[in-house]
Amino acid sequence: MSPAETENLIASIHAISTGSGEQHKEHRYGSRMPSLWWLLTSQKWIEIPINLYVLEHRDGLVLFDAGMDPAIAIDPNYVSSAIGRFFMRKLFRFHIGPNDTLTSKLQELGFAAEDVSKVVVSHLHFDHIGGIKEIAQAELLVSREEWQQLSGPHPERDFIFREHIELPGAKWHQIDFQPSNDLLFDPFGGCHDVMGDGTMVLLPTPGHTPGSMSMLVRSAGYPPLLLVGDLTYETDLLMNDQVPGTGDVALLRSSFAKVRGLKAQLPGLMILASHDPEADKDLAAVRAPDPQANI
Numbered sequence: 202m203s204p205a206e207t208e209n210l211i212a213s214i215h216a217i218s219t220g221s222g223e224q225h226k227e228h229r230y231g232s233r234m235p236s237l238w239w240l241l242t243s244q245k246w247i248e249i250p251i252n253l254y255v256l257e258h259r260d261g262l263v264l265f266d267a268g269m270d271p272a273i274a275i276d277p278n279y280v281s282s283a284i285g286r287f288f289m290r291k292l293f294r295f296h297i298g299p300n301d302t303l304t305s306k307l308q309e310l311g312f313a314a315e316d317v318s319k320v321v322v323s324h325l326h327f328d329h330i331g332g333i334k335e336i337a338q339a340e341l342l343v344s345r346e347e348w349q350q351l352s353g354p355h356p357e358r359d360f361i362f363r364e365h366i367e368l369p370g371a372k373w374h375q376i377d378f379q380p381s382n383d384l385l386f387d388p389f390g391g392c393h394d395v396m397g398d399g400t401m402v403l404l405p406t407p408g409h410t411p412g413s414m415s416m417l418v419r420s421a422g423y424p425p426l427l428l429v430g431d432l433t434y435e436t437d438l439l440m441n442d443q444v445p446g447t448g449d450v451a452l453l454r455s456s457f458a459k460v461r462g463l464k465a466q467l468p469g470l471m472i473l474a475s476h477d478p479e480a481d482k483d484l485a486a487v488r489a490p491d492p493q494a495n496i
């Protein structure tokens with residue numbers, strides 16, 4: 202048991218949604234067809250929430266991802282690249298209201314946008330970074346591998362839009378995963394301790410994008426949690442080795458195996474995907490009763 206598990210350093214963990222969208226069935230569950238084929242022909246849509254996670258740590262409010270910018274639903278030129286706009290319309294439909302901002306969703310939980318001290322960005326896709334313009338003070342953590350995609354010739358073809366990421370004054374910080382004494386993290390080849398107390402440990406889980414990362418959360422009030430971003434869209438798919446319709450299949454399978462290995466070491470581990478519609482309900486259900494509540 203890590204020291205973090207014996208102390209209640211995280212008072213609450215919530216999933217909040219900055220609107221919802223729809224993705225193709227083949228995107229979520231995979232397909233034998235080439236991705237360009239189903240992208241252009243599929244008529245089967247599945248509703249997904251655009252979630253992010255809010256962790257109320259003793260030393261500051263931490264987000265895992267930053268949700269989507271509602272401007273995407275009303276501004277036809279939100280994405281400046283024509284090819285980016287074209288593929289985005291083929292891949293997603295959005296249902297986002299004007300109040301589906303990060304700021305108003307945090308307010309519903311009783312937090313202010315200014316309270317956010319850090320954001321762990323699982324990967325740089327537009328539906329995970331849209332809220333960063335509302336939290337200019339926050340430190341933004343991204344893996345070095347993910348950040349390198351920005352210097353590629355056409356990041357917009359991979360739904361990485363530089364104009365919403367490289368904001369003036371944004372406090373981006375690139376993570377280099379370090380070796381750990383904890384054997385639990387050996388298969389991942391490195392980790393990064395976000396708060397320096399073991400409560401939030403970042404692990405490289407590439408596949409959805411080359412630099413995608415997950416976060417292991419350990420604190421007394423909850424079972425161990427692994428927030429996996431878009432490594433999978435449903436936990437059962439990862440457990441059954443069913444890869445989605447996009448991403449690098451070999452890397453996805455390798456990361457899936459590492460996550461299943463982690464779960465074998467931590468049997469109570471709860472794995473939460475970013476687009477899991479039940480996430481907030483599931484988190485509320487596993488939260489341990491507050492030991493101070495009846496005093």
Ligand SMILES: [Zn+2]
Nearest residue numbers: 326328431475
């Ligand atoms: Zn996503």
